[in-house]
Amino acid sequence: MKDWWQATFLQGRQNVIITDTKGYPVQISYGEKGKGKPLILLHGMGNWSYNWRYSINPLSQHCRVICFDAKGYGFSEKPVSRREDNGHQIIELARIIQELCDEPPVIVAESLGGLVALSLAQEYPHLVGRLIVVNVPIFAEKLPHWAMWILAQTPIEIIETIDTLRLTYLLAPLFREIMAMERRQVLYDPSVLSQEDIYWIAYPFIEFPGTIVKVAEELQIAAREIAKWQEKKPNLLSKIQSKLSAIECQTLILWGQQDSWFPASHADKLHKYIPHAKLQILPNCCHDASIGSSQEVNQAIVEFLQETNFL
Structure with missing residues (x-):
């Protein structure tokens, strides 16, 4: 099968080195x-740049589109010997922007990526030109899927053993089928997911040791944060919620009307907190909006950038 990076980008897959929150160099693919x-x-939990495949070309007609895999995801480095600190994604996103952009970019972020982007806009406002978040878990009260819960509860040593034994590689056909079943559940029209899509969605989990460990690690961090929030203990989620009114940049909130993970009522709530925000509900759209409603998402992004004089 043809290399997706090479087929999508003129220069194919490129790499940039940033310093992570522990001071180590880490390679980021983009x-x-x-x-x-x-x-x-910016992709969400368990995804990589491929999830934006329907947006890259249309948006590149208007902007310099940069699509990267966050540390631990996709083709980026997976430092499994180091445990992650909560909030590391925010600092690492800031450093990626500083390396790749000579002016504040538009940030389009889906799901967990949206939560990272909201915090970035609070902590590093000078690095954000416009902000667009899609189906963001800002008011999540639990992990939305059973598989996420299992990974969050499984000792990381067990997951490391599964990864070391390369079980996903040995059972690749079964693993792809399971992922296909689960991904179709977050699409309004499951038929849009092709066999080629399934191959690439599962590719990092099958081919790159460390991928499952890093995703599980992020899920365990998320589970702890939600538990702290429920117990009213200090947590990053509450901190981001409490500072939403401090977001200064023009913001677009996109939300799938049928999102079963994070209901559209969360979109209304988020819209009320952010001063310069516009809300658009996407009809016939579940959680995976960048795939299931790509045309509507792309059109909304371009119109928003035109309305706010970014283009």
Whole structure:
């Protein structure tokens, strides 16, 4: 099968080295397409740049689109010997922007990526030109899927053993089928997911040791944060919620009307907290909006950037 990076980006897959929150160099994989002002596409939990496959070309007609895999995901480095600190994604996103952008970019972020982007806009406002968040778990009260819960509860040593034995590689056909079943559940029209899509969605989990460990680690951090929030103990989620009114940049909130993970009522609540925000509900759309409603998402992004004089 043809290399997705090479087929999508003129220069194929590129790499940039940043310093992570523990002071270690880490390699981040990315691709870019188009010219003009920078626009960064940020994926969610368990995904990688491929999830934005329907947005890269349309948005590159207007901006310099930069699509990267967060540390531990996709083709980026997976430092399994180091445990992550809560909130590391925020600092690492800031450092990626500083390396790749010569002016504040548009940040388009989906699901967990949206939560990271909201915090970035609070802590590093000078690094955000415009903010677009899609189906963001800002008011999540639990992990939304049973598989996430299992990974969050499983000792990391067991997951490391599974990863070391390369069980996903040995059982690749079964693993792809399971992932396909689960991904179709977050799509309004499951038929849009092709066999090629399934191959690439599962690719990092099958081919790159460390992927499952890093995703499980992030889920365990998320589970602890939700537990602290429920117990009214200090937590990052409450901190982000309490500072939503401090977000200064023009913001677009996109939300799937049928999102079963994080209901559209959360979108209304988020909209009320952010001063310069516009809300758009996407009809016939579940959680995976970048795939299931890509045309509507792309159109909404372009119109928003035109309305706010970014383009």
